[in-house]
Amino acid sequence: MAGLGLWLVRRTHGTGGGRAFGYAGGQAAMMFGFAFVCAVETVAMSVLLSDWPAVHAVVLVLDVYTVVFVVALHAASVVRPHVLGPDELRVRRAVHVDLRIPLDRIASVRRELRTTPERAEGELDLAVGSQTTVTVELAEPVTHVTLLGRRHELRVVRFHADDSDGLVRALGARLAAPPLFGDSV
Template structure:
C-alpha cells in the first residue's frame, strides 16, 4: 500500500488557512444541526432507507469526554469566581465546549449509514457523507480488518486500486467494491476511489438489507 494520497496538491499558507477556517465553520454548523436533529427526532436517513449505527466502539470514550467537560465547568468556576469578567468568559467557554462535545457525539447518532432504494450512504459524523448509487456498486462483502493507528485514509495497491478507509477505532468490516473509479467528496478534498471500506456495528443486518437491492 502507498502512503496517504488524500489532498494530493500542496496548499499555500493562505489556502491552508482558508481550508482550516472552512473546516471549522463546517464542523460548527454540523454540531448544531446534530443537536437539532436529535431534539426533534429527525435522523438523516433517506426516505425508504434503513439506518445502521457505527459508533458503539467510540461511544464510551465520547461519554467520558463529555463527563469530564461537564465536571470541569464548576471546578473552573470555583477557581475564578473572584474575577467576574474571567468567570463569565470561562463559563461561556465551558458551556460551548460541553455543547460541542455533545453535538459531536450526536452527529454519529443522527447520521447513521443508510441502505435504501437510492443506494448506500456511508457516514462519519456530521462531516462525511459518501453516497454510493447501486449502479456504481459491484459488490458488498463482510471483511473485517484492523489497521495501525494513523494509517492512510486513501491507499493504492499494486494493481492501482484506490481504497478509501473510513475506520472506527482503526477497524473496518464492510468492503464496497465499485464498478468503476468514482469521485468522492471528502472534507479534505475530492478523491477518486475503486473501493470504500467502513465499519458497521451490525454488519450481517447491513448485508441482509443490501441483498434486497443487489
C-alpha cells in the same frame, strides 16, 4: 446544531425511502465519557477562577460550549446513519462525509474487521474506534469530495456499522436481486 435538535426528538436526517444502519454505538461511551470529563473540568475551573469574575465568565462560556459541541458531534453521528436505498448506498460520517455509491457500481461487499487501516490511494476508511467492519469494493470509481473540496476517485470504501452483518446481508441481497421490470441494469 440541527443534528442536536433531531437527536433530542429521536429523528434521523436523509433516510427517507431507505434502511438506516447506525455507526455511532461504537463511539457513544467515549463521547459521553469525554463530555463528562469536560463537565467536571467546567466545575473545577469555576471553583478555581471564582476570584477573577471576568476570566471566570470567559472560561465558563468556553467550557459550556465545549460540552455542547462534544454532545452535538455525537448527535450528528446518530442522526446521520448509513442508508441503503433502492438504488444507492449512502455512507456517512456525521456532517463530514456523505458518499453516495450507486448499487450498480458495487462489485462486492463483505464484513471485514480491520483495525487502524493504513491510508492508500483510491480508498476511503471511515473508522469508529479505530475499526472498520464493512468493505465495499467498486467496479467503477466513485468521486468523493472532501469537506474542503478536494476530489478523490475511490475504488474501495471501508466503514463501521453497528449491525455490519445486517448491512452486508441486506446489501448482498439487493445486489443479487434481478432488476424489476422496466429498471435498467
